[in-house]
Amino acid sequence: MTHKIAILGASGYTGAELVRFIATHPTMEIVALSADRKAGQRMADVYPHLAHLDLPVLTTIEDIDFSGVDLAFAALPHGLSQALVRDLPDSVKVVDLGADFRLRDPAEYEKWYGAPHVAVELQKQAVYGLTEFYRDDIRGARLVAGTGCNAATVQYALRPLIENGLINLDRIICDLKNGVSGAGRSLKENMLFAERAMDVLGYAQGGKHRHLGEFDQEFSAIAGRDVRITFTPHLVPINRGILADCYVEGDAQVIHRVLAARYADEPFIHVLPFGQAPGTGQVTGSNLCHIGVIGDRTPGRALVVAALDNLAKGSSGQAVQNANLMLGEDETTGLMLAPVFP
Amino acid sequence: MTHKIAILGASGYTGAELVRFIATHPTMEIVALSADRKAGQRMADVYPHLAHLDLPVLTTIEDIDFSGVDLAFAALPHGLSQALVRDLPDSVKVVDLGADFRLRDPAEYEKWYGAPHVAVELQKQAVYGLTEFYRDDIRGARLVAGTGCNAATVQYALRPLIENGLINLDRIICDLKNGVSGAGRSLKENMLFAERAMDVLGYAQGGKHRHLGEFDQEFSAIAGRDVRITFTPHLVPINRGILADCYVEGDAQVIHRVLAARYADEPFIHVLPFGQAPGTGQVTGSNLCHIGVIGDRTPGRALVVAALDNLAKGSSGQAVQNANLMLGEDETTGLMLAPVFP
Amino acid sequence: MTHKIAILGASGYTGAELVRFIATHPTMEIVALSADRKAGQRMADVYPHLAHLDLPVLTTIEDIDFSGVDLAFAALPHGLSQALVRDLPDSVKVVDLGADFRLRDPAEYEKWYGAPHVAVELQKQAVYGLTEFYRDDIRGARLVAGTGCNAATVQYALRPLIENGLINLDRIICDLKNGVSGAGRSLKENMLFAERAMDVLGYAQGGKHRHLGEFDQEFSAIAGRDVRITFTPHLVPINRGILADCYVEGDAQVIHRVLAARYADEPFIHVLPFGQAPGTGQVTGSNLCHIGVIGDRTPGRALVVAALDNLAKGSSGQAVQNANLMLGEDETTGLMLAPVFP
């Protein structure tokens, strides 16, 4: 059985990445692609790498007939999904790749995103899309909120440690190195090639990054108390990938053992042998997340490193994984593409 | 039915790329991987991006039991395949990704590669692996010689023009921009990151590049007279991709029409609308080749631009495509992976 | 004696590059920096790499007191210099880095830039800024028109050959590889890091690039007949640099000899030994141009390769070199900075 898929916001990088995964997905068929400002264009004009595919012409969202849609991916700028999803027919399942439904508490949403939520009821129903930890809820959900790409990376590294009380919750420092595609295809001077190509630069340091809302929500819920990590993302000149170095206080060997056990049966999470750490290049283009654990020379300190592709496992791959569950497919369907290296 | 596959020389980039394609190929199974200097290691140690796959440990070629092998890919340094293939059981089909069997004339081989061929009989039987032009021969072949990556790119642009007598054979200039992976994983000072990262540099200019042997052989055979193109490759700081700018004398509109017609039914060759030219980024990781034609302001001059991924359509993707034919599979099986962008 | 310098349009890359060169220039002092949209900001905010310098705050052009200015560099978008320079006091010498005064024929200007010239008298007086060929005129000029960066590169390779009648004027093909900074700091989707980082892409092929106006003017004037070269620039993922491969018909050895002799006493033009070709990385950050000549396997064909840094010798370094002459300084003052590699 083929599932009819709509992609809303297909002209961004996560939209294009959804098309890439679905192109070889055996049971999904794209029936609508929207891109408000580029409506009327062919996807091949917007993304020449997709020219070989037989795709619908880009339209406005208004022009989509949702009666023939089983599931919609919403890859829209933050703030636009709320009203939109509220107004879709109930028959349409939704995977939202933006930030609109990630935070369960309307006050937290307003704090981080600067405006009140306009679909508070939906916000309550949305399931947080970190598949490996919300799998059962996702299976039955109508609306799944894809995680932030940074939020996914760090949670894969740390959730089992917090769940098992293995680390000092007051001293968690996460230093991330981020591929530039995370900023999307929008025009910003600091995203020009000449600005980024030979530069490494931190941003939103000290507690200003919006993904902290997700960390606070998730880690505090697991721990049963407030957890406030220190978090610094950096722009590095790679197209795709997030490397998260998580400095924690705990027993490195135990940490490794717990992570290895937790993810032993997960098809997309791969824990390296103790003492090895991944690089971003080993997951590019795939839905995989690689995790490594290294002990520090100071006993009781450990480094947990996680690597994933922000556009794949950090966003569009995760979205397809969740959609597979929502549509009754095997979770890995269409997602076993091997990483592209070099 | 599953075909048992051996990859000889699996520790190079084309070897890893073969593994990548076969990882999601529905009817190929890798039963042996060789890498003489790395025998005993796991593929995950040599290529961490393949760690999620269940693969045989690397061995020497001598340790492979070829009785259980249907087809071997030979991704060996130039010169090593000749004796090796000669000594394999006849039951093993072979796709050679190196240069040993590309040139039909032993004298030409010796001229370009500096040593006499040691398997002249096999050399005669080998079929040249440019699938779209040797498809029927490939289907029945025991030994297929994969083309040079530059040779493939330029031939896709020019063969139909020479076949149809559309261009001046004495004035063909091909200027190529080449991704660095084309040099393989061997240690050369000029291939270090710091040397290449902010540099563009031509090499083997003026007629010294060995792929000229293929051009001379193929274009002269088609034309029925000697054809000697001017050919300049360049190292540009991209991992994958070849962009071939072919400057020809002929009618640009006619050239475009002939190319578009010739490739209309080819699943992997895509001719862009007249006046558009491809970039390498739009085919990365895929088995696609994109071709564009642009007319010059001087009438009777045209620019034909072809782009492909040197590791995929230029080498390992082409090899799988040929293997599909040799094994009775549909030619596109396992090869429809969409390009990875950005 | 110190010369008082104003830089108009200091917020673009060529503006910043002027500041870089002047920072260690012994007899130039920057007294004014304009940047209309960023007026009021400090240069350190716009370009953190210049934070260690004691520089005037950015202003509008209107706020500059030109009575205290000896020479102004105009690094403005095309079209803005014409009226501006017309209205400056005669006492201010001007080096224009834009395109407004490069073409002597108003009709040619309108043809390539799409609007009539508004300062035709000035246009007649402007001296073309290719220093090595217009040195004497530049020395006495009030207004010098900096060349296009592509135009400079190719002219260094070809002018002596045309002057000496060494090549076939009807078959000149120039294939250029261009650093991304040539597009400036303006916001364009195709200049984002993620778009350019792993891509090589031609543009303005077939005769559409505006620098062709300069080639046509200069080469035709030298030859005494119309010369129309074929010219294809490409975006390659480097920050700085132009590599020009010029395919010509002529005797390679003679070509090399003439170029070597012509540039033997030029401080910034370096001709490599016969058979060697430069890469862009060997001139980065310097005011040097390296040239190589290679013979083709087809007798009577040659490849002339020129490399320079588009922001330096191709634009701001050239501008300072011309300013040195106009101000009575030694031409090399402040310009002998060695290239930065790697």
Added chain:
Amino acid sequence: MTHKIAILGASGYTGAELVRFIATHPTMEIVALSADRKAGQRMADVYPHLAHLDLPVLTTIEDIDFSGVDLAFAALPHGLSQALVRDLPDSVKVVDLGADFRLRDPAEYEKWYGAPHVAVELQKQAVYGLTEFYRDDIRGARLVAGTGCNAATVQYALRPLIENGLINLDRIICDLKNGVSGAGRSLKENMLFAERAMDVLGYAQGGKHRHLGEFDQEFSAIAGRDVRITFTPHLVPINRGILADCYVEGDAQVIHRVLAARYADEPFIHVLPFGQAPGTGQVTGSNLCHIGVIGDRTPGRALVVAALDNLAKGSSGQAVQNANLMLGEDETTGLMLAPVFP
């Protein structure tokens, strides 16, 4: 007065960088260049970007007449300087860019470098080359030991904080992002362009990096007790630059104030306004170090970020700065080159 300079080990990146700085240094003259394996070659062959300079041919060290040498820079692989410097005439001052004389305690040297020191007396006399903190000793020294590039970066960020007792000495975490040139020009598979270009990867995590010997020595000496920082370097795809994120416990505002005061008169150390952090791109090619301080959302936590160019301020620029002092020159002579951006 001109100082006669020899560069031992001129074929590595730090050797080439010394030549670059000295090329425009007004009072240094290069009289000898050694490179054992490349003896007999011209520097232009080894480094085409230096082709415009009139330089001595490369020789072996044995062939250098040290009687005419005032100061030698030793840019040799670790372990080779010890015996060499011991055997030089006393009249030759030495700046060693390697690790041989950085550690004052022979036991520490052996611990980190795996072999006993062979010139223990010299080791005692060597002055540690962190100019801003050892300036007076350097002025009178015969032998100065250049610091590790990582060691310099982190010490600029942290020394004043430790000296002033501003931070918790038991919880210092330094996460570094390193340009690839730090690995030198030696042939390693993991330094190939294709390996590094789209990858970010940590190495020597957990306390294995040799620069920790310097940190331990210096920070413990200042603090008067053992200090053991956590330190993780990463390979990021930039040619030059180190970004050090130092996570400390202390009052961010006080930290900023103390750093700003400490470096107010330093010509090469620039402290940004509170709340701003530098990127590596803003110091490329210069002898500058930029430092920023940001407060964390958790009170009492701060992030101190330092950026410098590993080949310049981290190595060869620092070496020239020290040589200036040793030779009685102004410390900044020849070193005020502005950064190259983009």
